[in-house]
Amino acid sequence: MDETSRKDRCKAEMEAARSFRKEVPEIVNQLVETCNRTDCFNHVGPEPIPSRETVIDIIHRMNRILYPGYFLRTRVDEFNLSYYFGQEATTLYEHLSEQITHALRHDCIRHNLACVQCEERGQQTAITFMRELPRLRAILATDVRAAYEGDPAAGSYDEIIFSYPGLFAITVSRIAHQLWEAGVPLIPRIMTEYAHSITGIDIHPGAHIGESFFIDHGTGVVIGETTVIGDRVRLYQGVTLGALSLPKNAGEQLRHKKRHPTIEDDVIIYAGATILGGDTVIGARSHIGGNVWITESVPPDTKVFMKKPELIYKEKSD
Amino acid sequence: MDETSRKDRCKAEMEAARSFRKEVPEIVNQLVETCNRTDCFNHVGPEPIPSRETVIDIIHRMNRILYPGYFLRTRVDEFNLSYYFGQEATTLYEHLSEQITHALRHDCIRHNLACVQCEERGQQTAITFMRELPRLRAILATDVRAAYEGDPAAGSYDEIIFSYPGLFAITVSRIAHQLWEAGVPLIPRIMTEYAHSITGIDIHPGAHIGESFFIDHGTGVVIGETTVIGDRVRLYQGVTLGALSLPKNAGEQLRHKKRHPTIEDDVIIYAGATILGGDTVIGARSHIGGNVWITESVPPDTKVFMKKPELIYKEKSD
Amino acid sequence: MDETSRKDRCKAEMEAARSFRKEVPEIVNQLVETCNRTDCFNHVGPEPIPSRETVIDIIHRMNRILYPGYFLRTRVDEFNLSYYFGQEATTLYEHLSEQITHALRHDCIRHNLACVQCEERGQQTAITFMRELPRLRAILATDVRAAYEGDPAAGSYDEIIFSYPGLFAITVSRIAHQLWEAGVPLIPRIMTEYAHSITGIDIHPGAHIGESFFIDHGTGVVIGETTVIGDRVRLYQGVTLGALSLPKNAGEQLRHKKRHPTIEDDVIIYAGATILGGDTVIGARSHIGGNVWITESVPPDTKVFMKKPELIYKEKSD
Numbered sequence: 001m002d003e004t005s006r007k008d009r010c011k012a013e014m015e016a017a018r019s020f021r022k023e024v025p026e027i028v029n030q031l032v033e034t035c036n037r038t039d040c041f042n043h044v045g046p047e048p049i050p051s052r053e054t055v056i057d058i059i060h061r062m063n064r065i066l067y068p069g070y071f072l073r074t075r076v077d078e079f080n081l082s083y084y085f086g087q088e089a090t091t092l093y094e095h096l097s098e099q100i101t102h103a104l105r106h107d108c109i110r111h112n113l114a115c116v117q118c119e120e121r122g123q124q125t126a127i128t129f130m131r132e133l134p135r136l137r138a139i140l141a142t143d144v145r146a147a148y149e150g151d152p153a154a155g156s157y158d159e160i161i162f163s164y165p166g167l168f169a170i171t172v173s174r175i176a177h178q179l180w181e182a183g184v185p186l187i188p189r190i191m192t193e194y195a196h197s198i199t200g201i202d203i204h205p206g207a208h209i210g211e212s213f214f215i216d217h218g219t220g221v222v223i224g225e226t227t228v229i230g231d232r233v234r235l236y237q238g239v240t241l242g243a244l245s246l247p248k249n250a251g252e253q254l255r256h257k258k259r260h261p262t263i264e265d266d267v268i269i270y271a272g273a274t275i276l277g278g279d280t281v282i283g284a285r286s287h288i289g290g291n292v293w294i295t296e297s298v299p300p301d302t303k304v305f306m307k308k309p310e311l312i313y314k315e316k317s318d
Numbered sequence: 319m320d321e322t323s324r325k326d327r328c329k330a331e332m333e334a335a336r337s338f339r340k341e342v343p344e345i346v347n348q349l350v351e352t353c354n355r356t357d358c359f360n361h362v363g364p365e366p367i368p369s370r371e372t373v374i375d376i377i378h379r380m381n382r383i384l385y386p387g388y389f390l391r392t393r394v395d396e397f398n399l400s401y402y403f404g405q406e407a408t409t410l411y412e413h414l415s416e417q418i419t420h421a422l423r424h425d426c427i428r429h430n431l432a433c434v435q436c437e438e439r440g441q442q443t444a445i446t447f448m449r450e451l452p453r454l455r456a457i458l459a460t461d462v463r464a465a466y467e468g469d470p471a472a473g474s475y476d477e478i479i480f481s482y483p484g485l486f487a488i489t490v491s492r493i494a495h496q497l498w499e500a501g502v503p504l505i506p507r508i509m510t511e512y513a514h515s516i517t518g519i520d521i522h523p524g525a526h527i528g529e530s531f532f533i534d535h536g537t538g539v540v541i542g543e544t545t546v547i548g549d550r551v552r553l554y555q556g557v558t559l560g561a562l563s564l565p566k567n568a569g570e571q572l573r574h575k576k577r578h579p580t581i582e583d584d585v586i587i588y589a590g591a592t593i594l595g596g597d598t599v600i601g602a603r604s605h606i607g608g609n610v611w612i613t614e615s616v617p618p619d620t621k622v623f624m625k626k627p628e629l630i631y632k633e634k635s636d
Numbered sequence: 637m638d639e640t641s642r643k644d645r646c647k648a649e650m651e652a653a654r655s656f657r658k659e660v661p662e663i664v665n666q667l668v669e670t671c672n673r674t675d676c677f678n679h680v681g682p683e684p685i686p687s688r689e690t691v692i693d694i695i696h697r698m699n700r701i702l703y704p705g706y707f708l709r710t711r712v713d714e715f716n717l718s719y720y721f722g723q724e725a726t727t728l729y730e731h732l733s734e735q736i737t738h739a740l741r742h743d744c745i746r747h748n749l750a751c752v753q754c755e756e757r758g759q760q761t762a763i764t765f766m767r768e769l770p771r772l773r774a775i776l777a778t779d780v781r782a783a784y785e786g787d788p789a790a791g792s793y794d795e796i797i798f799s800y801p802g803l804f805a806i807t808v809s810r811i812a813h814q815l816w817e818a819g820v821p822l823i824p825r826i827m828t829e830y831a832h833s834i835t836g837i838d839i840h841p842g843a844h845i846g847e848s849f850f851i852d853h854g855t856g857v858v859i860g861e862t863t864v865i866g867d868r869v870r871l872y873q874g875v876t877l878g879a880l881s882l883p884k885n886a887g888e889q890l891r892h893k894k895r896h897p898t899i900e901d902d903v904i905i906y907a908g909a910t911i912l913g914g915d916t917v918i919g920a921r922s923h924i925g926g927n928v929w930i931t932e933s934v935p936p937d938t939k940v941f942m943k944k945p946e947l948i949y950k951e952k953s954d
Contacts, residue, residue, distance in 0.1 A: 016438050020415070020445045024407055030452040031403045035386060040459045041475055043387030044394050051391050052480055068671060069679030073687050076680050085667045089660055097656070110474065120649060123656045131659070134666040141676045152879070152891045153840060153861045156746065157677055159822055162688055163829035186477055193481035197516050198833050200537045200855070202555075204471055219518070219836045219856045220537045220874075222555055222589075225471045237838075237858055237876070238538075240555070240589055243470070245605070255470045271858075271876055271910065274589065274608060285634065287881070290910060291929060292629060293609060307628040309929060310943040316921065334756050338733070338763040342725055348770040349721045353704060358777045359793060361705030362712050369709050370798055428792065504795055511799035515834050518855045520873075522789055537836070538855045540873055540907075543789045556856075558873070558907055561788070563923070573788045592907065592926060603952065611927060611945060625946040 047109055050102045054095055055190045061092045062175055063168075066137055067161050089130065097126035100184050107185040125182050132178060139211050143170050146212040150234050165199035166215035176205035207241075209233075210265065217271075224260035226278060233263055236271035236290075244277045244295065264300065365427055368420045372413055373508045379410045380493055381486075384455055385479050407448065415444035418502050425503040443500045450496060457529050461488050464530040468552050483517035484533035494523035525559075527551075528583070535589075542578035544596060551581055554589040554608075562595045562613065582618065683745055686738045690731055691826045697728045698811055699804075702773055703797050725766065733762035736820050743821040761818045768814060775847050779806050782848040786870050801835035802851035812841035843877075845869075846901070853907075860896035862914060869899055872907040872926075880913045880931065900936065 034040045043049050060071070065088050069076045076084050101122030108115035147160045147167060154160055160167055172195035176188035188205035196202040200219035203209075207223050210231035215221055217237035223229075227241045243259035258278035267282050269275070270290040275282060281297040282288060288298070289305030298304055352358045361367050378389070383406050387394045394402050419440030426433035465478045465485060472478055478485055490513035494506035506523035514520040518537035521527075525541050528549035533539055535555035541547075545559045561577035576596035585600050587593070588608040593600060599615040600606060606616070607623030616622055670676045679685050696707070701724050705712045712720050737758030744751035783796045783803060790796055796803055808831035812824035824841035832838040836855035839845075843859045846867035851857055853873035859865075863877045879895035894914035903918050905911070906926040911918060917933040918924060924934070925941030934940055 013438060017441055020441045021408075021411070023445050024411055024448070025404070027448050027451065028400060028403045028407050031383065031386075031407065031455075032400050034452050034455045035399060037456075040455050041385060041462055041479060042394075043385075043476070044396060044399055045387075046393065046395050048393055049387065049476070050480075052389060053391060065667065067677060067679075068667075069681075069685065071688060073689060075682065075684055077682050078680060081671060081680055082664060082668050085664045086661070089664050089667065090657075093657070093660055106476070110476075120652050123653055127656045127659050130663050133663065134670050137667075137670045137676050138673075144677055152893070152895065153842075155821065155825065158679070158685070158742070158746075159825050161677060162686075162822060163826045165829060165833060185473065186480060189473065189477050190481045193483060196537070197483060197518075200518050200833075200836050202535050202537060206471075217838050217858045219832070219838060219858075220556060222535045222537075238556070238856060238874070242589070245586075245588060245607075257470070259470065268881075270881060271878070272590075272908075287634065289881075291609075293624070293627060294629075298631070301634045303630075303632045303634050305630050305632075306929070307630055309627075309945075311928060311930075312939075312941050312943055313934075314939045314941075316923065316937045316939050331756060335759055338759045339726075339729070341763050342729055342766070343722070345766050345769065346718060346721045346725050349701065349704075349725065349773075350718050352770050352773045353717060355774075358773050359703060359780055359797060360712075361703075361794070362714060362717055363705075364711065364713050366711055367705065367794070368798075370707060371709060424794070428794075503791065504798060507791065507795050508799045511801060514855070515801060515836075518836050520853050520855060524789075538874060540853045540855070556874070560907070563904075563906060563925075575788075577788065590908075605952065609927075610947060611942070612947075616949070619952045621950045621952050623948050623950075625948055627945075 047105060048102045049106050050099050050186055050190065052190055054099055055187055056194055058092065058095050058099065059172055059175070059191055059194060061088060061095070062133075063171065064088055065092065065133060066140055066171060070158075070161050089133075093126055093130055096129065097123045099187060100125050100179075103184055103186045125179075125184060128182065129178055136174060136178075139174065140167075140171055142211040143167060143213055146214040146232065146234070147216075150214045151216055165201060166218045169195045169199045169201035169203060169215060169218060169221075170209070170213055171195075173203040173205065173207070173209065177207065177209070180205040207260075226258040227260040228262040230263060230265035230267070230284070232266045234268045236269065238272040239269050240274045240276070242274065242276050365423060366420045367424050368417050368504050368508065370508055372417055373505055374512055376410065376413050376417065377490055377493070377509055377512060379406060379413070380451075381489065382406055383410065383451060384458055384489060388476075388479050407451075411444055411448060414447065415441045417505060418443050418497075421502055421504045443497075443502060446500065447496055454492060454496075457492065458485075458489055460530040461485060461532065464532040464550065464552070465534075468532045469534055483519060484536045487513045487517045487519035487521060487533060487536060487539075488527070488531055489513075491521040491523065491525070491527065495525065495527070498523040525578075544576040545578040546580040548581060548583035548585070548602070550584045552586045554587065556590040557587050558592045558594070560592065560594050683741060684738045685742050686735050686822050686826065688826055690735055691823055692830055694728065694731050694735065695808055695811070695827055695830060697724060697731070698769075699807065700724055701728065701769060702776055702807060706794075706797050725769075729762055729766055732765065733759045735823060736761050736815075739820055739822045761815075761820060764818065765814055772810060772814075775810065776803075776807055778847040779803060779849050782850040782868065782870070783852075786850045787852055801837060802854045805831045805835045805837035805839060805851060805854060805857075806845070806849055807831075809839040809841065809843070809845065813843065813845070816841040843896075862894040863896040864898040866899060866901035866903070866920070868902045870904045872905065874908040875905050876910045876912070878910065878912050 035042045035044050064071050101119050105115045105118040144157055144160050148154050172191050176191040180188040192203055192205050201221045203223040204225040206225035207227040209229045212232040214234045220238040222240045224242050241261050261275045261280040263282045264284040266285045269288045272291040273288045274293045276295045283298055283300030286298050286302045292304055353360045353362050382389045419437050423433045423436040462478050466472050490509050494509040498506040510521055510523050519539045521541040522543040524543035525545040527547045530550040532552045538556040540558045542560050559579050579593045579598040581600045582602040584603045587606045590609040591606045592611045594613045601618030604616050604620045610622055671678045671680050700707050737755050741751045741754040780796050784790050808827050812827040816824040828839055828841050837857045839859040840861040842861035843863040845865045848868040850870045856874040858876045860878050877897050897911045897916040899918045900920040902921045905924040908927040909924045910929045912931045919934055919936030922934050922938045928940055
């Protein structure tokens with residue numbers, strides 16, 4: 001390429017680049033336009049909405065309070081412990097009451113209600129939640145112990161707290177359930193779906209779960225909104241506690257009805273089992289085998305397993 | 319321990335530490351050596367390669383444009399809306415055209431081609447993509463509505479946009495599919511595998527997906543490269559739309575052939591179902607039951623479910 | 637609202653806010669109290685514990701060394717390559733030996749042992765690990781090749797290195813297995829559970845895995861602690877290599893026993909198959925079909941698949 005053609009090429013390229021950039025404003029106009037259409041979704045307005053990012057910060061802050069000393073780069077000892085909790089708890093309270101207030105106010109506006117007490121309700125709900133932190137710590141300790149007792153691969157309690165996805169999922173689910181019970185919109189679901197994305201375990205914040213709960217491996221577990229689970233229950237990966245098949249537009253008709261099963265105390269449900277329906281009760285101490293599909297109740301003290309499926313064995317010819 | 323032995327010990331320890339560190343340069347030499355071997359992989363050279371980190375930034379930037387006001391710590395209102403879009407869109411264009419250029423150039427070099435127009439093609443492809451953003455917003459709104467109608471546990475549209483993994487997966491998949499159709503290498507797959515890691519939903523960017531698509535729960539869903547999905551289709555967790563079993567070294571022979579099924583309009587596929595094969599067509603409005611395994615076509619308006627598997631109930635003796 | 641009532645309302649609100657904040661110190665006291673209870677878990681004390689965050693940094697640093705040039709925003713070429721490795725390797729050594737030391741010391745204290753050599757053992761173990769990095773690079777290259785040969789959707793080796801969850805899981809698992817073999821507590825499990833959270837693939841660091849290993853899609857895969865896998869094995873999503881059902885309190889009795897299967901060379905295991913038990917051996921070159929459930933050994937060169945399950949087809953009446 002001689003000097004002239006190189007210059008020409010360079011000029012042409014810059015021209016092209018400029019012409020592409022010139023199109024951006026027109027695209028921006030069309031994007032603004034979409035926000036005036038009723039068929040697109042956006043949250044454009046003066047009122048704040050909860051921040052997903054801040055809610056995730058809140059989860060990790062709670063985790064640091066619930067398992068003191070584990071999720072830090074620094075050290076906590078008996079001398080700085082109350083400063084540590086003081087600092088963490090104060091910041092948690094600030095963020096939590098702010099986010100709850102945003103969620104309540106957003107919900108008021110969505111239902112065209114006046115929002116005179118959202119801020120006070122936000123603060124009230126946050127402080128009520130925080131009062132429960134010591135009790136939460138004690139319940140979560142039963143979950144840690146259940147994991148150690150149920151899993152021969154667990155090397156120590158520390159290993160469970162540091163790394164078990166089941167424990168993280170149940171921790172977030174217990175936090176979210178409490179906010180759900182307090183009537184907080186949006187935030188509980190953001191929390192459990194965050195845990196779902198980290199662990200593959202999808203627990204709806206509406207589910208009631210007893211103490212000493214253990215989920216091993218956990219990927220693919222689904223626990224629906226109206227599930228009730230007793231004490232000392234153990235689940236493995238891929239277990240679904242779900243609803244029966246839904247007609248089209250099921251959304252409206254079934255919202256808030258009991259659609260998911262009840263699992264009584266001391267039940268074990270092995271990998272890949274599916275238990276469906278709001279009237280289905282798995283009786284206390286029963287064991288449900290791997291891959292079992294159940295839509296009816298099971299009495300207490302029962303073992304249910306698949307008839308051994310017929311397998312075909314062939315010598316490989318290739 | 320007396321003063322002398324303490325000093326000795328301390329000295330011995332420092333000696334040991336130094337001797338370990340002294341080994342690092344030798345290890346570095348061996349690592350450099352591996353980059354000259356043909357059996358190891360590396361990308362060492364003057365040409366840039368797409369940055370996975372920047373591609374992930376791009377996804378989140380697009381998400382902020384596609385759902386304005388949702389994924390921010392700050393507020394958007396009618397007064398700053400066009401500045402907001404302007405800022406986001408300009409930066410998106412810069413990063414996207416740069417990364418596409420890197421991907422095109424990397425591909426040229428891999429195939430020993432001269433790369434005279436990679437930069438212009440990168441800019442062209444980026445701007446063509448951006449022109450589609452308003453249309454993408456409208457299609458994604460059909461997905462949000464499909465989720466609300468299909469899921470009784472959905473509290474509001476906001477909850478879906480904020481937290482549903484299925485919506486995130488389909489958003490990224492629609493973005494990636496467009497870049498895939500435009501012939502961009504590497505980037506579409508980085509995008510969908512990022513969504514896979516966040517959601518457990520593995521949608522290949524090659525898959526064609528109609529509007530009003532809803533995936534509930536989603537963990538374990540696999541949708542293969544040559545799958546075709548119609549409008550208003552609903553899937554649950556653990557559904558595989560896959561290829562029939564592959565012989566060894568299947569890679570080369572089957573690349574780019576239609577290996578995955580076609581799902582027509584208004585089909586529902588329940589949890590854990592597996593549908594395999596490039597000639598398999600699930601006819602419009604059919605329902606495929608949970609855990610069903612299908613390798614042949616199903617006519618329209620059909621319900622397919624498993625014969626109730628035989629279960630064995632035993633009283634527990636332990 | 638007139639001026640006076642507005643002022644009153646404002647005052648009342650501030651009073652309320654203050655009264656909520658006043659409760660925080662009392663909550664902090666109760667939290668401190670929980671750390672003196674024996675039924676709650678905490679790590680409060682002068683001794684450091686491994687930092688999960690730093691261990692995750694270490695994984696990404698190793699990834700940058702094992703796949704040079706891929707996971708960077710900057711460029712590596714032949715001129716800066718040894719600086720690059722030198723920098724990365726030195727920092728890796730520092731962090732790794734520190735974290736291993738923390739883990740060893742924490743374990744000594746947990747077992748009431750004196751910890752005189754923890755630091756030296758930490759450095760020794762770190763340097764021994766680092767010496768293996770060049771060999772690890774060569775083994776991982778066999779895994780990259782196995783993915784390309786086994787997956788018709790793979791566009792290039794780069795695509796696999798950049799985006800395949802199976803490759804990330806096996807990379808982390810090979811790293812963790814080496815530290816596991818060296819007797820490092822806690823860290824190997826933190827590593828594999830991090831990979832599990834990113835990929836949905838749960839490989840225990842104890843598992844022995846041969847070369848040219850490929851996991852396609854991967855979500856829901858579980859590979860237990862005492863599994864042994866030969867060379868050139870391929871797995872699909874949802875495969876479990878697990879233990880037989882465990883009695884209550886199984887934890888103590890079965891810790892460290894062989895509970896998981898052996899998979900010989902050149903075996904393929906399709907999606908959703910479950911293989912259980914420490915005495916179960918899948919013979920070389922056998923193929924295990926999708927969803928198959930096996931608790932007994934399979935001879936070499938065998939294909940095992942499900943008898944086609946009986947499906948029920950009904951015309952839809954709704």
